[in-house]
Each structure stands twice: as C-alpha cells, then as structure tokens.
Amino acid sequence: MTRVxxxxPGSSAxxxxxxxxxxxGKDVELPVVHTPLRDDRHRLDTLLEAGSEESLVKGAQEMxxxxxxxxxxxCAGSGFVHGWKGARRQVEWVRNTTGTPASSTSCAFVHALAxxxxxxxxxxxxxxxxxxxRLVEFLSEAGVTVVSVADHDVTSAAEVAHLDPNEVLDFVISNDHPRAETVLVPDTALxxxxxxxxMEALLGKTVLTANQVSVWEGLRLAGRTAPRAGGPGMLFRAGSAAVTSVLPPG
Known part of the structure; x- marks a missing residue:
C-alpha cells in the first residue's frame, strides 16, 4: 500500500x-489534512496567507x-503567488516537519510538463x-511559454467546487489555443x-489539472513511477521515472 x-486549505473539492x-486502484491511499483558510475567495492576500509557514507547518505536523x-x-494558488523562491521554501517547511519527501501543486505542474x-x-x-x-510569471521562470490565459473569474473556492461538469468541460475546451501543446487547469478546488x-479526447492533446498533477507528484515522490495504462490522463500513462526535480535536495 502506498500512502501519499x-x-x-479549507474545504471545497x-x-x-x-x-x-x-x-x-486499491493499493493507493490519499489522505487529506485540512490547513487553515480564513477566507476561500480568490484574492492575493488570502492565498499568501494560506501558503504561510504557520499554516503549512500546522498541517504538516498533523500529517x-x-x-x-x-x-x-x-493548492496551486498559495504556492505560485509566492514565486519560485517562496514555493521552494514552502516545500522545505513541509519536508522538514514531516520528515518525508514533499512538493506542491505549483511545482508538480512544472515537473509534469518536464x-x-x-x-x-x-x-x-x-x-x-x-x-x-502570478501563475504566468511562475511558469515563465521555469522556462514555460504561456501562449494564452483565460480567466473564469469565479469568486471563491466553494463556487469552483460546485461548477457543473459540463460547464468545466466547455470552459477548458473553448480556451485551448492552436499553439499550445497542453491546457493547464490550475485550481485544486475544481x-x-x-x-x-x-477533455483530452475532445481536445486531442494533454490536459493537466491541479489535483491530477498533485496526485501524480505525490506518487512520484513515493517511488511509484511506472506508467499506468488506464490513466487518468496522458500524464499517468507516461509515468514519472524520467523527471528531474526542480526542487532543492532534501
């Protein structure tokens, strides 16, 4: 059994x-610990607070x-709003507190693209x-080219969690770009x-979502790097054995 x-932050999806x-499959367990979230609105101040050392260490102690x-x-937003240096510090706080390999959704997107x-x-x-x-700036620092950005501008994480699946499909598919090799969907509240x-079948290209890359990253860190024929998505079918981490060594 592999446990990641x-x-x-908070409660939504x-x-x-x-x-x-x-x-x-039955050989994977994915327990969740909720970290403090004063306000689930998509605002810079609340995301910065959700990614603070105090919030992350409290959750990591429970984990x-x-x-x-x-x-x-x-939580992608509470990572990338802190920039690359901040995101790396966050991973170090979690790793030092839990004594296990650690990463974040923001860094997982970069590893998945690599x-x-x-x-x-x-x-x-x-x-x-x-x-x-802020996400565009974060990805650009990692050498990723963002060819288009579409903002759904949903006020809060709770609202995102209750979006109709067909609305999500329409939003993602309609905001592909012909020059893009993949579409990133960066909210763990979705x-x-x-x-x-x-989505991949309709677009004919890879789609990377926040919760997907988070799970993939966690299994990679736990040593489960083999491709999974059934997905979900092209990312899992590719496995993760060839990834070179952008994070500082533990």
Missing part, C-alpha cells in the same frame, strides 16, 4: 482525491502522524486576472478526476 498525504484513489510516504501542498516534454501551454483558470498573471480523459 495532501495538505489542502477534497473529495476529488477519493475519486483519484478509486481510479488508481506527520499519518504514516505517509510523501506529502504534497495541494516529464511530457511540453513547454507551450494554454491556461484555463478559474481565478481573476491578477492571480492568473473536481477533475473524471473529466481529464473526456
């Missing part, structure tokens, strides 16, 4: 991790008792423009486990 833990468990093999900070050898992306974000632009394969 996720530090998840954490049940998506149970859906990934079911898709991946340390769950006997997991790796931990992922499962594994698939993709560098031109379209972003279909549920955030307002101010937050989406349920995506059962939407990845339909």
């Amino acid at each position: 833990g996720f530090l998840y 954490e049940d998506d991790y149970k859906a990934f468990e079911e898709l991946l 340390a008792a769950l006997n997991v093999e790796a931990v992922v900070q499962a 594994r698939l050898r993709l560098s031109r992306v379209a972003i279909a974000a549920t955030y307002p423009d101010e937050i989406s632009q 349920h995506s486990a059962h939407l990845i394969d339909p």
Whole structure:
C-alpha cells in the first residue's frame, strides 16, 4: 500500500482525491489534512496567507502522524503567488516537519510538463486576472511559454467546487489555443478526476489539472513511477521515472 498525504486549505473539492484513489486502484491511499483558510475567495492576500509557514507547518505536523510516504501542498494558488523562491521554501517547511519527501501543486505542474516534454501551454483558470498573471510569471521562470490565459473569474473556492461538469468541460475546451501543446487547469478546488480523459479526447492533446498533477507528484515522490495504462490522463500513462526535480535536495 502506498500512502501519499495532501495538505489542502479549507474545504471545497477534497473529495476529488477519493475519486483519484478509486481510479488508481486499491493499493493507493490519499489522505487529506485540512490547513487553515480564513477566507476561500480568490484574492492575493488570502492565498499568501494560506501558503504561510504557520499554516503549512500546522498541517504538516498533523500529517506527520499519518504514516505517509510523501506529502504534497495541494493548492496551486498559495504556492505560485509566492514565486519560485517562496514555493521552494514552502516545500522545505513541509519536508522538514514531516520528515518525508514533499512538493506542491505549483511545482508538480512544472515537473509534469518536464516529464511530457511540453513547454507551450494554454491556461484555463478559474481565478481573476491578477492571480492568473502570478501563475504566468511562475511558469515563465521555469522556462514555460504561456501562449494564452483565460480567466473564469469565479469568486471563491466553494463556487469552483460546485461548477457543473459540463460547464468545466466547455470552459477548458473553448480556451485551448492552436499553439499550445497542453491546457493547464490550475485550481485544486475544481473536481477533475473524471473529466481529464473526456477533455483530452475532445481536445486531442494533454490536459493537466491541479489535483491530477498533485496526485501524480505525490506518487512520484513515493517511488511509484511506472506508467499506468488506464490513466487518468496522458500524464499517468507516461509515468514519472524520467523527471528531474526542480526542487532543492532534501
């Protein structure tokens, strides 16, 4: 049994991790620990606070008792708004507290793109423009070219979690770009486990969602690097054995 833990701010789409468990089989467990979240609105100040040392260490202390093999900070926004240096510090806080390999959703996107050898992306974000632009800056620092950005501008994580699946499909598909090699969907408040394969089939290209890359990253850190023939998505079918980490060594 492989156990990978996720530090998840507040409560919105954490049940998506149970859906990934079911898709991946009975030998994977994905426990979630909720980290403090004062306000779930997509605002810069609340995302900065959600990614603070105090919030992450508190959750990591609880996670340390769950006997997991790796931990992922499962919130893209609270990572990339801190920039590359900040995101790396966050991983170090979690790793030092839990004593296990650690990463974050933001870093997982970069690792997933590297594994698939993709560098031109379209972003279909549920955030307002101010937050989406922080993601563009983060990816650009990692050598990723963002060819287009679409903002759904949903006010809060709770609203994102209750989006109709057909609305999500329409939003992602309609915001592809002909020059993009993949579409990034960066909010962990969005349920995506059962939407990845339909989106990829409709687009004819890879789709990377926040919860998907978080789970993939956690399994990679836990040593589960073999490709999975059934997905979910091209990312899981590619496996992760060839990834070179952008994070500082533990």
